[in-house]
Amino acid sequence: MALTTDDIKQIAHLARIGLDDSAIEPLRADLSTVLDLVEQLSAIDTNGVEPMAHPGNAALRLRADSVSETNQRDSLQSPAPLVEQGYFLVPRVIE
Amino acid sequence: MYEKTLAEQSQMLAKGECSSVELTSHYLERIARFNAELNALISVDDKGAVAAAHAADAKRAEGDASPLLGIPMVHKDIFCVEGGRTTCGSRMLEHFVSPYNATVVNKTREAGMVLLGKANMDEFAMGSSNENSYFGGVKNPWNHDCVPGGSSGGSAAAVAARLAPLATGTDTGGSIRQPAAFCGLTGLKPTYGRVSRYGMIAFASSLDQAGPMAITAEDCAMVLQAIAGFDERDSTSSDKPVDDYTANLDTPIAGLKIGVPEEYFSEGLDNDVATQVRSALSEYEKLGATLVPISLPNQGLCIPAYYVVAPAEASSNLSRFDGVRFGYRCDSPVDLEDLYTRSRGEGFGAEVKRRILIGTYALSAGYYDAYYLKAQQVRRLISNDFDAAFQQVDVIAGPTTPTPAFEAGAKTDDPVAMYLNDLYTVSANLCGLPSLSMACGNVNGLPVGLQLTGQYFDEARLLHVAHRYQQVTDWHQRMPAGIE
Numbered sequence: 001m002a003l004t005t006d007d008i009k010q011i012a013h014l015a016r017i018g019l020d021d022s023a024i025e026p027l028r029a030d031l032s033t034v035l036d037l038v039e040q041l042s043a044i045d046t047n048g049v050e051p052m053a054h055p056g057n058a059a060l061r062l063r064a065d066s067v068s069e070t071n072q073r074d075s076l077q078s079p080a081p082l083v084e085q086g087y088f089l090v091p092r093v094i095e
Numbered sequence: 096m097y098e099k100t101l102a103e104q105s106q107m108l109a110k111g112e113c114s115s116v117e118l119t120s121h122y123l124e125r126i127a128r129f130n131a132e133l134n135a136l137i138s139v140d141d142k143g144a145v146a147a148a149h150a151a152d153a154k155r156a157e158g159d160a161s162p163l164l165g166i167p168m169v170h171k172d173i174f175c176v177e178g179g180r181t182t183c184g185s186r187m188l189e190h191f192v193s194p195y196n197a198t199v200v201n202k203t204r205e206a207g208m209v210l211l212g213k214a215n216m217d218e219f220a221m222g223s224s225n226e227n228s229y230f231g232g233v234k235n236p237w238n239h240d241c242v243p244g245g246s247s248g249g250s251a252a253a254v255a256a257r258l259a260p261l262a263t264g265t266d267t268g269g270s271i272r273q274p275a276a277f278c279g280l281t282g283l284k285p286t287y288g289r290v291s292r293y294g295m296i297a298f299a300s301s302l303d304q305a306g307p308m309a310i311t312a313e314d315c316a317m318v319l320q321a322i323a324g325f326d327e328r329d330s331t332s333s334d335k336p337v338d339d340y341t342a343n344l345d346t347p348i349a350g351l352k353i354g355v356p357e358e359y360f361s362e363g364l365d366n367d368v369a370t371q372v373r374s375a376l377s378e379y380e381k382l383g384a385t386l387v388p389i390s391l392p393n394q395g396l397c398i399p400a401y402y403v404v405a406p407a408e409a410s411s412n413l414s415r416f417d418g419v420r421f422g423y424r425c426d427s428p429v430d431l432e433d434l435y436t437r438s439r440g441e442g443f444g445a446e447v448k449r450r451i452l453i454g455t456y457a458l459s460a461g462y463y464d465a466y467y468l469k470a471q472q473v474r475r476l477i478s479n480d481f482d483a484a485f486q487q488v489d490v491i492a493g494p495t496t497p498t499p500a501f502e503a504g505a506k507t508d509d510p511v512a513m514y515l516n517d518l519y520t521v522s523a524n525l526c527g528l529p530s531l532s533m534a535c536g537n538v539n540g541l542p543v544g545l546q547l548t549g550q551y552f553d554e555a556r557l558l559h560v561a562h563r564y565q566q567v568t569d570w571h572q573r574m575p576a577g578i579e
Contacts, residue, residue: 008452015410015455016417016432017448018440027452033511034453038399041469044476051471052478054301055287055527056551060330075194081424088419091430 003032096121097257098574101314104260105162108155115155115165119148119209122167126211126258129578133234135243135252137172138180139212147209154207162317164207168261171250172213173220174200174305175294183296184218184228184246187422187442197294198326199263199305206321214262215249218444219413220270220298222246223516226507227446234503235277236575237541241500244274244516250308251278256578261309261318265295267302268401269495269520272532275308276495276544279534281561281571282308283315286552287527288333290319291326299408300331302401302524311571312533312561316340319554338555344562349383351560352488358394359493359519371536371543372494375564379492382563387488391480394522396473398514401521403457403470409447410454416442449510478526485550490560493519495532495544523548531557534570542570 008028012019082089107113123141130136151165175181175193182188217227225233225248233248235241236256243252247264251274254262264271266284275282283306290305307318325334376386418424418438425441428434457466497518506513523530528548535545549557565571
């Protein structure tokens with residue numbers, strides 16, 4: 001399936017990935033090739049076939065609703081680019 | 096000492112023929128000599144390794160006789176190690192220091208293993224050649240012009256060049272088995288859920304699985320014993336009891352039924368690889384096994400289904416890299432949108448962007464049913480083929496890869512040609528089945544891999560079947576030239 005450059009810009013926007021203009025055309029060509037590959041699936045009759053999201057159909061396990069972890073905020077925030085008083089800092093959102 | 100297997104080193108340590116400090120220093124010296132050329136390891140922890148080796152020797156002096164105590168190893172740089180750098184082969188995590196250990200890291204440490212360093216890999220485990228690493232490609236020790244495979248290419252090159260007797264890998268579509276095949280090793284992808292994914296940086300959560308890469312099946316068995324098992328921190332971890340993987344290695348395999356899918360020997364398979372794999376299958380007949388022709392009619396759909404499911408899950412998993420909580424952040428963002436898009440645009444490499452974009456497209460409104468849901472339905476059909484085959488046979492055998500290792504740069508311009516490397520490996524991930532690759536031949540100086548796939552949680556049988564072959568052949572013992 002042939003994607004357009006506008007398609008690529010829209011998908012990149014949805015994925016929040018900034019692209020240089022020069023990167024768009026090669027990506028358009030690559031992604032179109034990959035979509036051609038996966039297009040084979042559309043020819044297969046899957047009427048009534050239950051989708052398989054996980055191997056073994058294991059249902060996700062539930063656990064007791066009790067405290068199991070200690071407070072590790074400082075340690076877990078240590079890899080963050082910018083932190084102040086326990087908050088992650090980002091550019092101002094509300095003027 | 097480097098030419099010994101992990102099991103042999105375990106015996107040497109037990110008998111006092113060498114100490115962990117000696118063994119560890121031996122490998123650290125080899126890393127210092129060979130890693131600059133191979134680029135198999137992203138980071139090396141000399142000091143930490145020597146300290147851990149001293150601790151292991153002290154434990155042994157106190158009577159600890161754990162089989163892996165004092166054995167050196169490397170982890171793929173996808174496993175979080177507290178206090179050290181964990182890059183996942185990406186600029187995004189170039190300076191990331193994890194605040195905690197992956198469960199696999201805790202388990203190898205509890206077993207007394209000595210961590211030498213972290214292995215190079217394709218960025219976020221996306222690739223089949225290790226050429227997608229931000230830290231540069233890895234050379235195949237058998238031929239430096241060739242790739243080691245991927246994504247666990249650094250792990251494979253490290254063990255093949257005997258920079259460590261063991262490396263961990265992860266396998267989402269063949270990333271343990273394909274590099275094991277390209278580098279002449281034994282590598283096992285366990286059943287989905289057998290080894291904890293906690294602290295293993297996620298690529299595609301319904302496919303990812305960690306496993307050992309080593310010289311022999313016996314080595315892999317010893318390590319799987321240590322890393323397998325239930326982990327409450329992984330929501331899809333299995334609570335099925337762990338088998339004893341070494342107990343039955345030496346029993347005969349007479350009567351074993353080996354399924355040979357006709358689809359694995361058709362278009363795309365290199366003739367020389369086919370010959371070597373068929374010769375390995377004859378070896379199994381001599382051992383008393385029966386070859387049963389089988390069919391996996393939906394084999395041709397594995398790659399298309401995989402390249403919807405894996406990118407879709409990746410696009411979701413990798414949304415966490417937003418420049419806010421960890422990882423790379425762009426310079427002077429003007430607003431939040433700019434922070435997200437530039438941090439991700441600058442932090443991710445080309446293949447990772449491709450896969451995130453494919454996944455985003457497949458999951459987007461209007462396309463979800465046509466791509467993602469459809470791929471999940473086809474996944475069920477593929478899984479049904481295997482269920483039917485395992486009614487007739489005990490294991491399924493074939494080539495691990497269509498060709499031996501290829502030259503660096505040969506497939507970098509054509510993503511689909513690269514994806515076809517995984518032709519025979521992705522089905523085990525889609526179905527969640529355990530699957531192993533081991534060396535079974537050599538074409539023009541490059542190893543060839545035989546793949547064995549088993550029933551759910553049948554790792555003990557796979558390792559047993561591989562071990563029997565390795566008792567009567569020597570492909571697994573061969574080493575590349577120039578590593579003496």
